Amino acid sequence: MAERELEIRHAGPQVTVQDLGRPGQAHLGVPRSGALDDPAHRLANRLVGNDESAATLECLDGQLAFRTRGAVTLAVAGARVPVTVAGRGREWGNAVSVHAGSVVELGAATQGLRAYLAVSGGIEVQPVLGSRSTDLLSGLGPDRVRDGDVLPVGPPGPAPVPVDAIRTARHSRELRLRLGPRDDWFDEASVEALDGAAYTVGNDSNRIGLRLEGEPIRWRGADELPSEGMVLGAVQVPRNGQPVVFLNDHPTTGGYPVIAVVVREDLAVCAQLRPGEEVTLRVV
Amino acid sequence: MEARSVGDQALLLECAGPDEVRAAYAEARRRQQSGELSCTDIIPAAATLLLDGLRDLESVRSGLGDWPVELPDDVEDRLVELAVTYDGPDLESVARHCGMDVDEVVERHRGTELLVAFCGFAPGFAYLSGLPKELHVPRLEKPRSKVPAGSVGLAGTFTGVYPRSSPGGWQLIARTDERLWDAERDPPALLTPGTRVRFVDSDG
Numbered sequence: 001m002a003e004r005e006l007e008i009r010h011a012g013p014q015v016t017v018q019d020l021g022r023p024g025q026a027h028l029g030v031p032r033s034g035a036l037d038d039p040a041h042r043l044a045n046r047l048v049g050n051d052e053s054a055a056t057l058e059c060l061d062g063q064l065a066f067r068t069r070g071a072v073t074l075a076v077a078g079a080r081v082p083v084t085v086a087g088r089g090r091e092w093g094n095a096v097s098v099h100a101g102s103v104v105e106l107g108a109a110t111q112g113l114r115a116y117l118a119v120s121g122g123i124e125v126q127p128v129l130g131s132r133s134t135d136l137l138s139g140l141g142p143d144r145v146r147d148g149d150v151l152p153v154g155p156p157g158p159a160p161v162p163v164d165a166i167r168t169a170r171h172s173r174e175l176r177l178r179l180g181p182r183d184d185w186f187d188e189a190s191v192e193a194l195d196g197a198a199y200t201v202g203n204d205s206n207r208i209g210l211r212l213e214g215e216p217i218r219w220r221g222a223d224e225l226p227s228e229g230m231v232l233g234a235v236q237v238p239r240n241g242q243p244v245v246f247l248n249d250h251p252t253t254g255g256y257p258v259i260a261v262v263v264r265e266d267l268a269v270c271a272q273l274r275p276g277e278e279v280t281l282r283v284v
Numbered sequence: 285m286e287a288r289s290v291g292d293q294a295l296l297l298e299c300a301g302p303d304e305v306r307a308a309y310a311e312a313r314r315r316q317q318s319g320e321l322s323c324t325d326i327i328p329a330a331a332t333l334l335l336d337g338l339r340d341l342e343s344v345r346s347g348l349g350d351w352p353v354e355l356p357d358d359v360e361d362r363l364v365e366l367a368v369t370y371d372g373p374d375l376e377s378v379a380r381h382c383g384m385d386v387d388e389v390v391e392r393h394r395g396t397e398l399l400v401a402f403c404g405f406a407p408g409f410a411y412l413s414g415l416p417k418e419l420h421v422p423r424l425e426k427p428r429s430k431v432p433a434g435s436v437g438l439a440g441t442f443t444g445v446y447p448r449s450s451p452g453g454w455q456l457i458a459r460t461d462e463r464l465w466d467a468e469r470d471p472p473a474l475l476t477p478g479t480r481v482r483f484v485d486s487d488g
Binding site: 027129138181227228230234254261262 | 288290291292293294296324326328330331332402403405406407409411467473476477
């Protein structure tokens with residue numbers, strides 16, 4: 001059987017290969033990496049009949065064009081983007097059959113920030129430390145996808161389960177937080193002000209962290225915190241008081257206090273917030 | 285050992301000092317390997333141990349009283365000798381800061397058996413403890429935007445080796461050709477928590 005491949009014609013601002021990451025090696029300084037919007041990545045895979053651990057393409061603000069070598073089934077989930085196959089508009093959020101030699105185009109996101117493209121068989125680049133995820137902090141994993149790349153695709157699995165309707169992801173503008181572990185590093189007024197506080201997503205947000213701009217969260221004292229282990233979703237506050245929500249490529253240890261942690265279910269919200277959007281913090 | 289919850293799935297154990305971190309780390313790994321402890325990551329650091337990906341946070345927290353505070357006799361004991369050349373760009377200013385000449389800095393650095401307290405910052409970057417007090421220097425006021433791979437530095441109570449080229453604020457006194465990190469190798473990191481380390485002067 002001929003090799004199935006995707007011939008990349010145009011890769012937008014940031015296209016990376018992502019899967020469920022490489023957790024379990026943080027004691028060596030290895031970030032977990034993986035798809036920022038975990039439910040969207042998993043859904044896209046299920047729609048094309050893949051195991052959820054198959055690699056997808058995470059497209060920041062959509063914008064990807066490729067030609068198929070071999071027939072594939074594809075699906076796009078996460079951010080809403082126009083999907084065009086051989087010049088014809090096709091459905092977002094559902095399985096789409098694509099003939100060999102067709103040009104597929106994902107347009108810019110009209111809602112959300114990160115779109116996940118899954119193809120039947122998964123993107124089969126060489127894994128590093130058990131994962132095909134690109135880690136933009138440490139440089140582990142494949143390089144970012146660029147124009148002219150040819151990405152191998154695995155053999156297709158059994159036929160995908162047909163889906164009648166896809167429940168659109170909740171487009172929330174709220175992040176629920178659990179206080180701690182270092183909420184006692186901050187002055188009481190700042191901790192109390194956290195619940196209901198509105199912040200704006202900064203332009204320098206990325207896979208390492210969502211940078212929030214707004215009312216500074218003040219440290220209680222001037223002492224430095226010795227480095228300690230960090231978790232996904234940790235809200236770390238440097239001296240300037242502007243919080244950073246740690247996302248998948250976050251460093252494994254850090255020396256700034258963490259005031260709270262975003263609940264797991266709201267990490268996908270972080271993945272889809274666009275720079276300039278406003279978000280409200282809720283302490284639960 | 286005090287424990288603080290971190291989100292819904294992690295606990296941060298506060299240890300009295302690096303020795304307690306070491307003992308807690310060994311115990312956590314033992315329990316993880318035997319299946320008694322279900323967690324994704326065990327991350328030692330300067331004075332804490334983080335248990336992440338816990339299935340049952342409360343039951344782990346309530347069982348912490350049973351954890352030994354001392355290192356087990358059968359703890360993994362591995363010594364790595366790193367051949368280095370003492371010609372770092374900050375060697376002279378470190379000597380001046382410490383009130384010694386360069387030879388004395390070299391003597392004290394290579395003469396001490398060090399221990400990997402924890403890893404962080406980058407894959408394979410090990411924070412080595414055991415540095416004599418006379419060699420405790422601050423970080424650079426202005427970090428370098430590019431530190432060559434293999435650079436050996438000092439900062440506060442630690443010394444360490446940059447596994448790959450990166451920005452860095454540590455004071456650089458030496459360099460090594462050893463590969464601290466290789467993703468294709470098994471194991472990928474040369475220095476892991478608990479490894480003993482000795483620097484060897486390749487000129488001496």
